[in-house]
Amino acid sequence: xxxxxxxxxxxxxxxxxxxxxxxxxxxxxxxxxxxxxxxxxxxxxxxxxxxxxxxxxxxxxxxxxxxxxxxxxxxxxxxxxxxxxxxxxxxxxxxxxxxxxxxxxxxxxxxxxxxxxxxxxxxxxxxxxxxxxxxxxxxxxxxxxxxxxxxxxxxxxxxxxxxxxxxxxxxxxxxxxxxxxxxxxxxxxxxxxxxxxxxxxxxxxxxxxxxxxxxxxxxxxxxxxxxxxxxxxxxxxxxxxxxxxxxxxxxxxxxxxxxxxxxxxxxxxxxxxxxxxxxxxxxxxxxxxxxxxxxxxxxxxxxxxxxxx
Numbered sequence: 001x002x003x004x005x006x007x008x009x010x011x012x013x014x015x016x017x018x019x020x021x022x023x024x025x026x027x028x029x030x031x032x033x034x035x036x037x038x039x040x041x042x043x044x045x046x047x048x049x050x051x052x053x054x055x056x057x058x059x060x061x062x063x064x065x066x067x068x069x070x071x072x073x074x075x076x077x078x079x080x081x082x083x084x085x086x087x088x089x090x091x092x093x094x095x096x097x098x099x100x101x102x103x104x105x106x107x108x109x110x111x112x113x114x115x116x117x118x119x120x121x122x123x124x125x126x127x128x129x130x131x132x133x134x135x136x137x138x139x140x141x142x143x144x145x146x147x148x149x150x151x152x153x154x155x156x157x158x159x160x161x162x163x164x165x166x167x168x169x170x171x172x173x174x175x176x177x178x179x180x181x182x183x184x185x186x187x188x189x190x191x192x193x194x195x196x197x198x199x200x201x202x203x204x205x206x207x208x209x210x211x212x213x214x215x216x217x218x219x220x221x222x223x224x225x226x227x228x229x230x231x232x233x234x235x236x237x238x239x240x241x242x243x244x245x246x247x248x249x250x251x252x253x254x255x256x257x258x259x260x261x262x263x264x265x266x267x268x269x270x271x272x273x274x275x276x277x278x279x280x281x282x283x284x285x286x287x288x289x290x291x292x293x294x295x296x297x298x299x300x301x302x303x304x305x306x307x308x309x
Contacts, residue, residue, distance in 0.1 A: 005065050005085070007042040007043055011025045011043055014043070019048075020048045020049070021045055021048045021052050022044075022046040023043070024041075025043055025044075026040045026041075027040055027087075029044070029078040029307075030078070033070075033074070033076050033228070034072070034227065035073075035076070035077055035227060037275055037280065039082025039308075040083075041082060041087040043085070043087065044087045044089065045086060045087070045088055046091060047090065047092055047093060048093075049093070050161075050167070053088065053093060054165050056088055061163055061164055065085045065086055067086055067088065067163070067188070068087045068088070069089075069190050070089045071089075071091075071134055072091065072134040072135045074133040074134035075138065075144075075304055076228060077228055077277055077280055077281075077303050077306070078307045079305065080277045080309060081309050083307040083308070090135065090190075093106045093107050093137075093193075094108040094110075094135075095109065096114060098121055101123055102156060102198065103117060103123065103126075103195070104194075106136065106137075107140075107194070108136075108137060109135060109137075111133070111134055111136060114126060114196075115129055115130040118196075119203060119206050122201055123199065124205070125154045125196070125197075125198040125199055126154055126196060127209040127210045128145065131146070131213055131218075137192075140175070140184075140191055140194050141184040142181070143178065147213055147216070152172070154198060155194055156171070156172055156196060156197040157170060157172060157194075158191055158193065159192045160189045160192060161189060161191075162187075162190075163187075163189070170183075180302055221265050222263075222270050225271060225272060226270065227268050227270045228303045229268070229302075230267050230302050231268060231269050231301060231303055233299070233300045233301065235297055242291075246261065246266035246287055246291065248295075249291060249294055251266065251287060255283070257274075257278070257279030258273050259276075259280040260275075261283065277307075278309070284301060287299065
């Protein structure tokens, strides 16, 4: 897929479509990610309906334009050169509804809203996600998890949009879930809606679980500075954890420019002020090298790194 195209012409064409969703050219993606870092998107589009998302995807297919999909931008580092092509941010494709013990959530729905909706309906199973920032779509695409549970445990099926603009259904198995992975990271599909299979419980029991998870997250994770969550994937070796290794290397609090390893949790990198993607990437490489040298463990990033230098 080509990396250059007449973005002004494509932007003008999209404006003539008279779609309701917000449309911007050369839009800063630092404003669209929890890291508050990153260069511009050639074209940034916030579809408000599935039909608008379909139209944008078909345009990319027809004109051979790169397509990048963002949820809430909470697990993403955008390089300083920005992202070529069209970036779809799906916050407008939201909404929640219930059928018996199943909840249907639009991809742009905040995870916190989905958790609160399940609580109000006395449905259990999604409590582990109550403190995870981001949207349903982003969480499903990366198989987000916490406290021993993952999205794969509750995803029943999803409505998806393929790169030809066709809408279809896939069941839980065909999501290709693995640790922080799904089929969406490989095939370029756009997730539009997910159906969660939950179980009946009581409001007090669900509330107790949610409050416990939130309390544990607040105590252990840096919530006061911009970040993209856990930077590195959990090592495959049983009983080996990233944070303690980084701390043992003496890197807790280490910095590169405005990027700093959190003093609260050494598995997080925070934007302490004015950080660039280059700062973060330099710090990531420094951590990888020192952990490899001391523990002979190869760290892999969990955050999604997109864009050009």
